[in-house]
Amino acid sequence: MLTLSRRVGAAIRIGDDIRIVVTEIRGSSVRLGIEAPRHCQVFREELWVKIQEENRAAAEAALSADLDIDALGALVEARLQKESSPHGQSGEEDD
Incomplete structure (x- = not known):
């Protein structure tokens, strides 16, 4: 497993078309934004x-x-x- 440290606003990429952005950090909770093509299903x-x-x-x-x-x-x-x-x-x- 790859483990990364990111700040609010920082992003990571998965392949060419998936982008994950740290949008908020509050206590022990991190809010992520996920940009992916419609054909990629994203679930918790x-x-x-x-x-x-x-x-x-x-x-x-x-x-x-x-x-x-x-x-x-x-x-x-x-x-x-x-x-x-x-x-x-x-x-x-x-x-």
């Missing part, structure tokens, strides 16, 4: 962590839904095969 770390957790939960839910759909598809396919077999043609319903 605690918010970024929450977003990542929610994304993981959504991905797990989607995977679970996919598995449920796959299982349902297998049941439908088995039912269709059963109905198209000679025993399924007898006119009897299996419930």
Whole structure:
């Protein structure tokens, strides 16, 4: 990790198009201004962590839904095969 000392008004650069400026120092709090292109998402770390957790939960839910759909598809396919077999043609319903 690079550690820098900066005064109010001083800036650092990240790459060619991200600029971070110290705008205020009050006690143990530092206020930063961030200039970045619109395509660069800038988040406070605690918010970024929450977003990542929610994304993981959504991905797990989607995977679970996919598995449920796959299982349902297998049941439908088995039912269709059963109905198209000679025993399924007898006119009897299996419930």
